[in-house]
Amino acid sequence: MAATEPIRDKNQLRELGEYFLKRGQLRNYALIVVGAHTALRISDLLRLKWSDVYDEERGEFRAHVTVTEKKTGKAKTIALNKCVLNALRLYFPHRRGEFIFASNRKEPKAISRVQAWRIIHAAAVAVGIIGKIACHSLRKTWGYHAWTSKAVSPVVIMDIYNHSNYEVTKRYLGVAQDDLDRAYLGVELF
Numbered sequence: 001m002a003a004t005e006p007i008r009d010k011n012q013l014r015e016l017g018e019y020f021l022k023r024g025q026l027r028n029y030a031l032i033v034v035g036a037h038t039a040l041r042i043s044d045l046l047r048l049k050w051s052d053v054y055d056e057e058r059g060e061f062r063a064h065v066t067v068t069e070k071k072t073g074k075a076k077t078i079a080l081n082k083c084v085l086n087a088l089r090l091y092f093p094h095r096r097g098e099f100i101f102a103s104n105r106k107e108p109k110a111i112s113r114v115q116a117w118r119i120i121h122a123a124a125v126a127v128g129i130i131g132k133i134a135c136h137s138l139r140k141t142w143g144y145h146a147w148t149s150k151a152v153s154p155v156v157i158m159d160i161y162n163h164s165n166y167e168v169t170k171r172y173l174g175v176a177q178d179d180l181d182r183a184y185l186g187v188e189l190f
Contacts, residue, residue: 005131005174006144007036007124013141015127016120017087026091028119031101033087035138038078039160042135043070046110048100053080053088061085072162144173148182 007013013036020029035045044067052065066077080088088100096102099110111119116135124133143161146152147169154166163169 003132003174004134004136004140006140007129007131007133007137008144009129010145012127012129016123016129019123019127026094027101028123030087030091031116031119032123032138034084034100035135036141037081037084038065039139039142040067040078041069041071041139042113042116045138046099046101046113046116049098050092050095050100051098053100054092061088069162074162076160140173143169147173147175 007016013032017029017032020026020032031045034040034048035042038045040048047070048065048067052062052067054061062080064077064079066075068075091100096104097108099108101110101116103109103111103115113135120135120137121133124137143157146157147154154169157173158166158169161169161172163172
């Protein structure tokens with residue numbers, strides 16, 4: 001199986017989200033926004049429940065979500081930024097059941113990983129995103145943009161991904177020669 005790639009172009013990422021927004025598919029829009037902004041694996045993303053992000057007693061969204069990662073068993077607390085909160089607020093009145101990414105079927109279950117792949121892949125093809133785009137692309141997209149913006153320390157990115165060293169993170173994010181070229185060409189010392 002070929003490795004998935006991050007969505008390197010922010011405009012294409014926005015187009016991917018807007019693809020669903022324009023069609024009134026708010027669950028799928030939220031899937032793209034929450035997936036890209038939280039860097040969660042699809043297995044953890046699909047297990048999210050409304051109670052994880054919304055405090056029913058207070059009638060407001062939480063500032064953080066705490067997830068126990070299925071793969072590692074480690075607890076992770078993630079701040080929910082305004083993009084995530086806006087997508088969730090938009091979708092909240094249309095929620096169906098306890099899972100955020102609920103299936104359209106009668107059973108109260110989340111969509112499957114396969115269905116999530118179909119949703120993401122079909123939209124990526126529709127908006128013309130070239131490359132190996134799949135569910136894991138959303139997780140990689142966050143790290144790629146955190147790294148290229150230089151807004152987040154590589155050490156923090158490594159910690160978020162639970163990577164043991166920087167080489168693993170670099171390979172994971174698909175750091176390519178054009179990224180290295182931009183770094184060389186972008187630093188002028190004299």
